[in-house]
Amino acid sequence: MTDSDHGLHLPGTSAAEHLPPAYPERAAHGTAGTLRAWQEEAIRQYLEREPLDFLASATPGAGKTTFALRLASILRANRTVSQVIVVAPTEHLKTQWADAAARAGIRLNPYYSNGDGLGYGSHYHGIVVTYAQVAMKPVQHRLITENADTLVILDEVHHGGDALSWGDGIREAYATAKRRLSLTGTPFRSDDAPIPFVTYAPQGDGSKVSVTDYDYGYGRALADGVVRPVVFMVYAGKMRWQTSAGEEMEARLGEGNTKDVTSQAWRTALDPAGDWISQVLRAADRRLSEVRRSIPDAGGLVIATDHAAAKAYAKQLREITGEEVALILSDDAGASDRIDEFSKGESRWMVAVRMVSEGVDVPRLAVGVYATSSSTPLFFAQAIGRFVRSRRRGEVASVFIPNVPALMQLAQEMEKERGHVLEGPKSAEEMWDAEAALMAEAEREDKASSELADGEGFVYQALGSDAHFDRAVFDGAEFGGYAEVESEEELEFLGFPGLLEPHEVKAVLQQRQARQARSSATKQGILEHAPEKAEAPGALHRTLGEQRKLLNSLVGMYSKVSGDPHPAVHTELRRICGGPAVAQASVSQLQKRIELLRRRLSP
Numbered sequence: 001m002t003d004s005d006h007g008l009h010l011p012g013t014s015a016a017e018h019l020p021p022a023y024p025e026r027a028a029h030g031t032a033g034t035l036r037a038w039q040e041e042a043i044r045q046y047l048e049r050e051p052l053d054f055l056a057s058a059t060p061g062a063g064k065t066t067f068a069l070r071l072a073s074i075l076r077a078n079r080t081v082s083q084v085i086v087v088a089p090t091e092h093l094k095t096q097w098a099d100a101a102a103r104a105g106i107r108l109n110p111y112y113s114n115g116d117g118l119g120y121g122s123h124y125h126g127i128v129v130t131y132a133q134v135a136m137k138p139v140q141h142r143l144i145t146e147n148a149d150t151l152v153i154l155d156e157v158h159h160g161g162d163a164l165s166w167g168d169g170i171r172e173a174y175a176t177a178k179r180r181l182s183l184t185g186t187p188f189r190s191d192d193a194p195i196p197f198v199t200y201a202p203q204g205d206g207s208k209v210s211v212t213d214y215d216y217g218y219g220r221a222l223a224d225g226v227v228r229p230v231v232f233m234v235y236a237g238k239m240r241w242q243t244s245a246g247e248e249m250e251a252r253l254g255e256g257n258t259k260d261v262t263s264q265a266w267r268t269a270l271d272p273a274g275d276w277i278s279q280v281l282r283a284a285d286r287r288l289s290e291v292r293r294s295i296p297d298a299g300g301l302v303i304a305t306d307h308a309a310a311k312a313y314a315k316q317l318r319e320i321t322g323e324e325v326a327l328i329l330s331d332d333a334g335a336s337d338r339i340d341e342f343s344k345g346e347s348r349w350m351v352a353v354r355m356v357s358e359g360v361d362v363p364r365l366a367v368g369v370y371a372t373s374s375s376t377p378l379f380f381a382q383a384i385g386r387f388v389r390s391r392r393r394g395e396v397a398s399v400f401i402p403n404v405p406a407l408m409q410l411a412q413e414m415e416k417e418r419g420h421v422l423e424g425p426k427s428a429e430e431m432w433d434a435e436a437a438l439m440a441e442a443e444r445e446d447k448a449s450s451e452l453a454d455g456e457g458f459v460y461q462a463l464g465s466d467a468h469f470d471r472a473v474f475d476g477a478e479f480g481g482y483a484e485v486e487s488e489e490e491l492e493f494l495g496f497p498g499l500l501e502p503h504e505v506k507a508v509l510q511q512r513q514a515r516q517a518r519s520s521a522t523k524q525g526i527l528e529h530a531p532e533k534a535e536a537p538g539a540l541h542r543t544l545g546e547q548r549k550l551l552n553s554l555v556g557m558y559s560k561v562s563g564d565p566h567p568a569v570h571t572e573l574r575r576i577c578g579g580p581a582v583a584q585a586s587v588s589q590l591q592k593r594i595e596l597l598r599r600r601l602s603p
Contacts, residue, residue: 227388249586
């Protein structure tokens with residue numbers, strides 16, 4: 001059968017080069033009469049080979065559902081298959097798939113349960129099930145598959161590796177399927193659990209990387225106008241907390257601290273009782289107000305770490321906006337209905353735990369707050385995917401994130417194509433930190449004294465936090481610099497228009513950066529002409545290792561002057577400045593000790 005028989009065009013290597021995106025007929029849900037260029041190209045490539053397994057990776061919001069159901073329609077029409085089975089990650093997505101399939105002329109039963117046995121209704125062409133459902137009775141699902149020539153669509157197939165039983169169940173249930181189409185917006189996992197029906201190619205370093213049959217990444221989709229450009233609004237600030245050892249810690253987000261200190265500072269920032277999250281929520285709501293000038297029904301989403309935090313954030317947003325907030329908790333039976341209600345309405349904010357991080361389609365979401373402690377590439381990509389779905393050209397998404405190194409790297413690599421790596425070498429973070437070990441050994445007495453506190457019943461406790469605008473990140477580049485919350489400089493970045501083409505976003509951010517720098521220079525009275533980037537007063541630029549070396553050098557100098565041994569000097573610095581031993585101290589705490597010694601050593 002030829003491509004013309006399917007009504008398909010023959011695009012070249014770049015989908016956008018030959019076929020413009022299907023505006024205004026784009027399919028926000030399910031299928032439409034007009035396919036996007038990438039969808040036609042992917043279908044053409046599939047039909048040229050007609051393989052048993054085909055893995056298609058397309059950025060969230062690009063239209064994977066439309067592609068899959070159009071291909072399913074073609075395979076049913078040419079009698080390659082007669083039955084279609086869709087496997088989805090969540091119960092909520094089962095009805096979404098069934099609704100979309102109905103618009104494509106495929107009747108799927110989303111209410112099929114394992115208790116129904118092998119029958120699901122003769123008037124249906126197939127069923128929609130979840131990965132967990134299949135794992136519970138894989139033999140039953142294998143028998144259903146073998147009853148007819150079956151196309152199995154594995155939605156967000158990386159979930160097939162979530163649990164050993166899930167992977168084994170999927171393999172057993174669908175090993176004999178006539179065709180298998182695997183879909184993902186993120187063809188990688190954060191672990192080395194193999195994904196069923198995915199091919200892995202060996203690499204030179206001994207690892208194996210997943211092989212994708214068709215890729216349509218965020219970069220191509222953005223160039224095609226299929227998805228929104230995303231501007232990350234990055235906020236830093238000073239955090240204070242008490243560790244489980246009873247030590248009082250202080251650190252700034254974005255400093256080059258140890259992994260543990262960074263994690264605890266991040267946790268402190270997200271504490272609902274602190275000022276950081278409150279100030280960021282207010283800033284995000286101001287941004288949403290600006291976006292709604294151009295997009296009246298634009299909505300915002302806060303992704304929280306747990307139920308308690310989600311409830312607290314929702315309460316704060318109600319106080320900020322004076323409006324009700326849609327609270328989505330994964331264990332709530334009415335969560336799916338509330339998501340649908342929010343999607344169809346015009347209210348401002350929705351707060352959720354992890355339920356809407358993947359697969360849930362709320363196209364009007366335009367502003368997000370990443371208020372969760374998850375930093376895996378998989379979760380981050382899926383979470384940001386909630387905001388990139390475009391309904392009209394020019395829509396811009398804004399996502400507020402804390403200045404945490406792991407998130408900053410992910411934000412700057414939005415367009416990077418990844419594969420799922422198996423059996424790879426350990427990362428640098430997992431390697432032994434020899435310098436830290438030497439520091440700990442050098443301060444053995446201090447470490448021993450701190451260990452005595454472990455049995456005193458101390459628990460982690462957030463003591464205080466504040467926020468400031470740190471920078472905007474777009475297309476891997478950074479714009480702007482330090483600005484206090486509610487200052488003119490911050491409002492410059494919160495107030496850019498909600499409708500801009502990608503090239504216009506960069507130009508506007510550059511203009512905002514220039515104005516912010518001029519304003520900062522004028523206020524500080526430092527320069528007649530503004531610097532390229534304004535910086536925080538007393539901004540710290542040294543890395544943690546440099547701070548430690550400098551402190552040790554100053555301790556040595558002071559020891560010679562005072563006659564006190566090094567350990568005694570360190571102990572005195574800790575008594576005066578507070579904080580733990582050098583090996584556990586943050587950049588801010590080391591800086592305080594450095595400044596104290598400099599004052600003592602100055603003539």
